[in-house]
Amino acid sequence: MKRLIRFISPYRSLTYLVMGFLFLQVLSDLFLPTLMSTIVDTGVAKGDIPFILKTGAIMLLVAILGISCSITAGFFSSKIAGRFGKTMRERLFSHIEHFSLQEFDQMGTATLITRTTNDITQIQQVLMIMLRIMVMAPLMCIGGIIMAVFQDTKLSMVFIVIIPVLILIIFAVIRKATPLFQAIQKKVDQLNLVLREGLTGIRVIRAFNRVKKEQNRFESANNDLMQTSIKVNRIMGSMYPLMMLIMNLSSISIIWFGGLRIDAGHMQVGSLMAFLQYAMMIMFSLMMATMMFVFIPRATASAKRIDEVLQLTPVIHDPEEFQAPETKKGVIEFDQVTFHYPGAEKPAISNLTFTAEPGKVTAIIGGTGAGKTSLLNLIPRFYDPDKGEIRIDGIPIQNMTQEELRSYIGLVPQKSVLFTGTATDNIRYGKEDASEDEVKHAAIIAQAAEFIEEMPEKYNSMLSQGGSNLSGGQKQRLAIARALVRNALIYLFDDSFSALDFKTDAKLRAALRAETTNSTVFIVAQRVTTVLDADQIIVLNEGEISGIGTHHELMESCEVYREIVSSQLSEEEIA
Incomplete structure (x- = not known):
C-alpha cells in the first residue's frame, strides 16, 4: 500500500486543500454545541430573546460554513481518487504491456484483468474515504475530548471506559475480517477465470454438450465467493450493532451522571447537552474510523496484488546500449x-x-x-x-x-x-x-x-x-x-x-x-x-x-x- 501512495504525489496540492476544508468543517462542528450550550444556559435561562437570536444566527452561519467545506472537500477528494484510479490503471496496463509471454504464463490473463479493474476500484474507493476520514476522525475525536473536558472534567472520566471498549471491538473484528478480504479477491480471480473460459470457449462447450457442466462450474465458483462474502459481511455487520449498543449505553451513563452533577449544582443543563453532543461526536468519529478499517483490509489485499504485478520485472528487457546492424538484410x-x-x-x-x-x-x-x-x-x-x-x-x-x-x-x-x-x-x-x-x-x-x-x-x-x-x-x-x-x-x-x-x-x-x-x-x-x-x-x-x-x-x-x-x-x- 505504501508503494502505491507515491501515485498521489502529483495531487499533493489538492490533498492539502481537502485537508484544509475538512479542518474548517471539524472546527465548525465542534463550535456548534458550545454555542447551543450558551443559548440554553444564558439565553433560555434568563429569557434573553435578542441573545438567543444573535447566537442562533451565528450558529446558522457556522453550520453553513461547515456544510460548504464538507461539499468542497467531497468534490476534491472524489477528483483526487478518480485521477489516482486513472493513473494507476494506465501505469499497470503500460507495465503489463511490457511483459514477455513468460510473465503472462506465470500470472494468468484472468487475474491481470481483475487486478487492473476490480482491485484498482477497491483502492480508489478507499482513497476517497481515507482522504476525508483520516483527517476528520482524529480531529473530531481529539477536539471532542478537549471540548468535553472543557464542559466538565469529572464527567469526562466516562471516556476512560468507553473508548478502550470501542477500540477492542474494532481490533477484534478487523483481525478476523482481513484474511477473508484477501480470500475474496482470489475467489474473484477464480470466478473471472471460469467466466472468461466459458465465454471464449462457448463453441466448444456447446459442441460437446457441456453447457450444464460449465454452469455447475460457474455456480460452484460463484457460490464459493458468495459464502466468503457472507461470512465477512456477517463479521463486519456485527460491529455496528455493538457500536450502537455502546453508544446508547454511553448516552444513558452521561445523562445519569450528568443529571446527578446538575442536581449537585456542579453543572448546567446547557453544558450537559453540549457534553452529550461531544460524546456522540467522539463515538461517531470512532465509527467513521471503523468504516475506514472495514475498507482498508480489502484495499490492502488489492494493493498487494497490484504491487505484485508492478514489482514483477519482465525477464526480457532492452539492452542499455543498442547495437544497430550496418545493413538490414534479414539473415x-x-x-x-x-x-x-x-x-x-x-x-x-x-x-x-x-x-x-x-x-x-x-x-x-x-x-x-x-x-x-x-x-x-x-x-x-x-x-x-x-x-x-x-x-x-x-x-x-x-x-x-x-x-x-x-x-x-x-x-x-x-x-x-x-x-x-x-x-x-x-x-x-x-x-x-x-x-x-x-x-x-x-x-x-x-x-x-x-x-x-x-x-x-x-x-x-x-x-x-x-x-x-x-x-x-x-x-x-x-x-x-x-x-x-x-x-x-x-x-x-x-x-x-x-x-x-x-x-x-x-x-x-x-x-x-x-x-x-x-x-x-x-x-x-x-x-x-x-x-x-x-x-x-x-x-x-x-x-x-x-x-x-x-x-x-x-x-x-x-x-x-x-x-x-x-x-x-x-x-x-x-x-
Whole structure:
C-alpha cells in the first residue's frame, strides 16, 4: 500500500486543500454545541430573546460554513481518487504491456484483468474515504475530548471506559475480517477465470454438450465467493450493532451522571447537552474510523496484488546500449539454441543450428509438440533461449531493442487475432500509415480481396469482436494481409494456411513467393503440400532437428520426413 501512495504525489496540492476544508468543517462542528450550550444556559435561562437570536444566527452561519467545506472537500477528494484510479490503471496496463509471454504464463490473463479493474476500484474507493476520514476522525475525536473536558472534567472520566471498549471491538473484528478480504479477491480471480473460459470457449462447450457442466462450474465458483462474502459481511455487520449498543449505553451513563452533577449544582443543563453532543461526536468519529478499517483490509489485499504485478520485472528487457546492424538484410542464424518453458521437465527445442537467408523460404515441419511454434516465438523475443544465440544480420537479438527487432518482422500467429473495427483498420494494424493502395495490394496478395469486396461496405465493413462474423479461412487471410502490409524483412507464418483450401493455399504461396523476393520467410506447416516448394525444410522431432534440406533431399536422407510425407500423400503424389 505504501508503494502505491507515491501515485498521489502529483495531487499533493489538492490533498492539502481537502485537508484544509475538512479542518474548517471539524472546527465548525465542534463550535456548534458550545454555542447551543450558551443559548440554553444564558439565553433560555434568563429569557434573553435578542441573545438567543444573535447566537442562533451565528450558529446558522457556522453550520453553513461547515456544510460548504464538507461539499468542497467531497468534490476534491472524489477528483483526487478518480485521477489516482486513472493513473494507476494506465501505469499497470503500460507495465503489463511490457511483459514477455513468460510473465503472462506465470500470472494468468484472468487475474491481470481483475487486478487492473476490480482491485484498482477497491483502492480508489478507499482513497476517497481515507482522504476525508483520516483527517476528520482524529480531529473530531481529539477536539471532542478537549471540548468535553472543557464542559466538565469529572464527567469526562466516562471516556476512560468507553473508548478502550470501542477500540477492542474494532481490533477484534478487523483481525478476523482481513484474511477473508484477501480470500475474496482470489475467489474473484477464480470466478473471472471460469467466466472468461466459458465465454471464449462457448463453441466448444456447446459442441460437446457441456453447457450444464460449465454452469455447475460457474455456480460452484460463484457460490464459493458468495459464502466468503457472507461470512465477512456477517463479521463486519456485527460491529455496528455493538457500536450502537455502546453508544446508547454511553448516552444513558452521561445523562445519569450528568443529571446527578446538575442536581449537585456542579453543572448546567446547557453544558450537559453540549457534553452529550461531544460524546456522540467522539463515538461517531470512532465509527467513521471503523468504516475506514472495514475498507482498508480489502484495499490492502488489492494493493498487494497490484504491487505484485508492478514489482514483477519482465525477464526480457532492452539492452542499455543498442547495437544497430550496418545493413538490414534479414539473415537469421540459430546457433546451438535450447529453450525450456518455465516449469517444463524437457526442453521444447534442443541444440538448433541453422541459417535462414533473404529471398528464400524456410519451412518448418514436424509432429505435434515437435517445437515448431516454440522456434518461431524465439525470433521476435517472446521468449529468450536458455542456451545458444539467435542473430539477425550478425547481431544477437538480445543486443537489439525489442521495438527495433520487431520492426523487422511481419508475424501471422497460429490463432488469427482480429480487432473490432473495419477490414481496413485490421490490415492497417500492421502499418498505421499504410495508404489505401497498400492495403488493397496486401489484401490481393493474401487472397482476401475477393471476400472483402463482397462485404456490404467492402474495406469499410465492420468486423465483430475477434472477427466472429468471418470464417476461419477469412480471418487467416486478413491476418496474412496485416503482416504483408508491413513490407517486412522477415515473415513468420505460424501454421497460417491451415484453414485454407488447397487451391487458395497454392495461389497464396505463389503470390507470396513473388512478393517476398527480398525477405526471409518462415512457414510452419502441418501439410506437406504447403512446404514442398520451400528452399529449405527443417524437420523437427521432439525439439531436435532430424533433417534440413529440400523436399527431394529429405526424401532421401530423413526417415521422419518420409513418414510425414507418406502419411499425407499417396504413392502417385510422392512420385
